[in-house]
Amino acid sequence: MRKVEVPLGQRSYQVTIGQDARFELADTVASIGSVSRVGIVTQDIVASTEWFASIDPGVRFEIFTVGEGEPAKSLATVEDLCRKFASYGLGRHDAVVAVGGGVVTDLAGFSASIYLRGVAYVNIATTLLAQVDAAVGGKTGANLPEGKNLVGTFWQPKGVICDLATLETLSAREWACGRGEIAKYAFLVPRGTETFSAGTSIEDQVVRCVEIKADVVSGDERESERRMVLNYGHTLAHALEALDLARHFETRGAGNLGQGILAHGEAVAVGLIFAAILARRMGRIDDGRVDWHRRVVSEFGLSTELPSFARGKGEELVEYMRRDKKANHDLTFVLDGPRGVEPVRGVDIKDVFESIEELESLP
Numbered sequence: 001m002r003k004v005e006v007p008l009g010q011r012s013y014q015v016t017i018g019q020d021a022r023f024e025l026a027d028t029v030a031s032i033g034s035v036s037r038v039g040i041v042t043q044d045i046v047a048s049t050e051w052f053a054s055i056d057p058g059v060r061f062e063i064f065t066v067g068e069g070e071p072a073k074s075l076a077t078v079e080d081l082c083r084k085f086a087s088y089g090l091g092r093h094d095a096v097v098a099v100g101g102g103v104v105t106d107l108a109g110f111s112a113s114i115y116l117r118g119v120a121y122v123n124i125a126t127t128l129l130a131q132v133d134a135a136v137g138g139k140t141g142a143n144l145p146e147g148k149n150l151v152g153t154f155w156q157p158k159g160v161i162c163d164l165a166t167l168e169t170l171s172a173r174e175w176a177c178g179r180g181e182i183a184k185y186a187f188l189v190p191r192g193t194e195t196f197s198a199g200t201s202i203e204d205q206v207v208r209c210v211e212i213k214a215d216v217v218s219g220d221e222r223e224s225e226r227r228m229v230l231n232y233g234h235t236l237a238h239a240l241e242a243l244d245l246a247r248h249f250e251t252r253g254a255g256n257l258g259q260g261i262l263a264h265g266e267a268v269a270v271g272l273i274f275a276a277i278l279a280r281r282m283g284r285i286d287d288g289r290v291d292w293h294r295r296v297v298s299e300f301g302l303s304t305e306l307p308s309f310a311r312g313k314g315e316e317l318v319e320y321m322r323r324d325k326k327a328n329h330d331l332t333f334v335l336d337g338p339r340g341v342e343p344v345r346g347v348d349i350k351d352v353f354e355s356i357e358e359l360e361s362l363p
């Protein structure tokens with residue numbers, strides 16, 4: 001098993017990564033010191049896998065399931081979970097264990113942070129995206145009808161377990177989501193330090209990404225400035241996702257969303273190329289660095305091209321980018337440069353438009 005420390009003073013914890021790491025759960029729960037019962041939060045799809053039967057917190061537990069996807073990441077689900085914890089008799093010294101992807105870890109973490117004004121929780125991350133991103137760092141949350149992740153807390157887990165064996169049951173789409181985030185981290189490796197590539201073993205990739213995330217989070221637990229680099233590639237990605245969703249909504253209504261929708265990681269992949277083009281336009285990086293972005297994203301098996309539905313939609317994309325809360329009030333982008341990737345304020349809208357056009361014209 002490989003261990004990565006997230007150093008946050010009294011809130012420090014370890015991320016355990018490896019094949020069959022889920023068997024470390026009982027030790028992790030025992031290390032909390034006070035737990036006599038556990039509420040396991042998961043989803044039906046996750047609970048139906050073969051490996052799930054061996055999830056054992058080492059104390060009495062009950063399983064609580066939540067629904068699928070972003071619609072389930074609601075305050076109604078949080079209330080439902082907290083009520084179930086209460087009926088089960090989960091006490092202040094007990095713990096919540098999340099077993100699933102980012103939807104489950106966000107919901108379980110949020111519920112744990114407010115139930116009895118905060119109880120301990122442990123994440124077993126079972127999607128690649130959750131292992132390298134969502135489960136680590138203590139950001140929890142839920143969606144409102146007005147937008148994604150508009151409510152939430154900073155509440156650090158007592159431990160995170162990334163079991164590589166659980167990834168074997170993941171769909172191709174979920175793998176693509178994770179690879180998009182991993183490609184992002186490849187650009188966040190500090191210049192001059194050892195990087196990683198698509199050819200590295202999946203264990204090494206997860207370890208390296210968690211190390212980078214742990215480093216960023218420990219320097220900026222509550223997302224003031226430095227943590228913004230974790231949104232590299234995400235400004236255009238969120239705009240693409242919003243445009244895609246709106247188009248599907250128009251043609252099919254709310255009932256059939258999901259199928260044929262651009263995966264988050266696929267959107268991030270294109271967003272990374274866009275960010276590189278914008279940085280070059282602003283004189284922050286050279287052609288070679290843009291080519292490197294395209295090469296890395298391709299190596300991770302992701303497309304570098306603007307999807308056909310977004311072509312000729314520069315105006316709409318810019319409008320979505322302006323609305324994205326992560327772009328703040330002025331047009332702030334996370335961009336590569338001589339000092340590496342960093343937030344850049346006051347980006348000229350003309351450069352943004354021209355970069356979208358350039359992205360469209362790429363072969």
Ligand SMILES: NC(=O)c1ccc[n+]([C@@H]2O[C@H](COP(=O)([O-])OP(=O)(O)OC[C@H]3O[C@@H](n4cnc5c(N)ncnc54)[C@H](O)[C@@H]3O)[C@@H](O)[C@H]2O)c1
Pocket residue numbers: 043045046049068069070073100101102103104106126127128129130133134135136137138139140141149166167168169170171174177
């Ligand atoms: N808190 C953070 O810092 C942070 C960071 C990034 C993303 N997020 C959030 O994470 C969410 C996305 O997470 P996600 O990509 O993991 O999606 P997800 O949680 O929706 O999981 C994707 C699908 O995979 C299934 N699944 C999970 N593990 C499985 C396994 N091992 N085998 C088979 N199926 C499995 C799930 O049931 C679901 O159907 C978003 O809501 C996003 O906002 C949070």
Ligand SMILES: [Zn+2]
Pocket residue numbers: 181234264268
């Ligand atoms: Zn992301």
